Ligand SMILES: NC(=O)NCCC(=O)O
């Protein structure tokens with residue numbers, strides 16, 4: 428079924444191209460550290476062979492990829508589908524958001540489960556239901572929004588029984604999702620003991636609340652007040668704090684949506700000192716600036732409201748440099764879409780504009796355009812930052828993130844000579860706006876294969892509700908290798924306790 432524009436959760440229902448055997452012929456096969464001209468043969472959803480000149484019978488569906496790149500499908504590490512947030516729910520659910528992803532060359536995403544009133548298990552159950560109409564593979568991170576014994580026990584269940592290996596702590600959104608430093612420290616300790624990755628949304632929520640009050644007192648109630656109330660210094664502070672606490676606990680840290688030079692510098696400093704910190708830029712931060720927030724039309728401005736805010740011009744270029752030099756490691760989207768009606772909740776008060784922008788369909792094209800077309804990263808690095816590194820960090824490599832025998836057949840064919848253009852009228856998200864409206868560029872995903880099914884070809888989507896699988900992710904990924912040695916070194920450095928003899932009276 429072809430999907431365009433406002434795609435309802437009920438649409439779809441027809442399968443991807445039914446052939447279980449596919450040959451992608453004659454393209455340049457690109458992995459994170461190697462590329463070669465070769466054929467890729469797929470059977471029953473799995474890559475079986477990768478080499479030049481594979482011969483097949485007539486029953487096999489052949490895709491000619493001559494002159495094109497054949498790459499692992501994108502993996503988006505940061506999405507919010509069907510998320511209840513700021514008094515409403517994101518307009519993209521697991522069906523429409525994933526359909527959009529596939530049309531843009533992303534074949535897996537990791538979504539954030541939000542606990543129900545702090546209850547982690549209830550959150551997991553709820554998201555399992557939300558994801559029933561999935562059309563592609565997905566995994567879950569879990570947010571931790573309060574701390575108590577039950578949460579601690581549930582985290583253990585999530586890791587040992589439910590395939591979750593990462594927990595996110597919001598240092599912003601005071602009064603709703605935000606946790607205290609005390610909870611963050613307990614959470615980090617628990618994560619470390621379980622081999623799960625600590626993730627943070629790094630903004631100082633107390634200071635943001637104060638900044639918001641300052642703007643309202645100044646009479647600044649429009650979308651520009653959003654950026655003005657939460658400047659880069661508050662992102663830098665929270666990033667530095669989370670990094671130092673992760674160092675104190677000696678556990679790896681993943682900083683989501685790094686939006687500012689300030690936050691990036693903190694990550695660079697930590698890496699320089701040997702700390703294991705992963706920085707995730709998102710495409711909005713890499714490719715947009717905050718000038719839109721000063722637009723006189725409210726809806727145009729409000730569609731750019733997300734947190735941390737899209738920053739002033741200049742931050743985008745520095746974040747690009749950090750991505751190409753490896754300070755930042757993988758690109759997400761934070762896809763969290765609200766339509767114009769929802770954004771208008773904040774017409775009189777920027778604090779009520781639901782925070783979030785689109786990106787799940789645009790990420791692969793925008794990263795190609797901004798980073799590869801401009802010569803800032805190689806084609807192999809493109810695969811690394813859009814797919815392989817995510818699979819490695821979340822411990823699902825090489826099932827995902829690789830074109831090699833045994834890997835899932837999540838494959839895209841990208842034509843470097845074809846052009847893309849982004850418009851809300853033709854995108855597959857249910858939103859009526861797009862923050863990349865009118866963007867054009869070279870490098871187009873012409874084919875998407877999702878676990879061996881051709882789901883995007885000739886500009887047509889062919890997806891099946893319920894065909895997406897939940898991908899469990901194992902704990903103790905590569906970031907945990909050897910951290911116990913640093914613990915041992917720390918313990919032996921204490922020179923304590925000192926044996927003291929009681930002085931006689
Ligand atoms: N980023 C944003 O504005 N919305 C989604 C929630 C979050 O990740 O902070």
Ligand SMILES: [Zn+2]
Nearest residue numbers: 628683684734
């Ligand atoms: Zn966030």
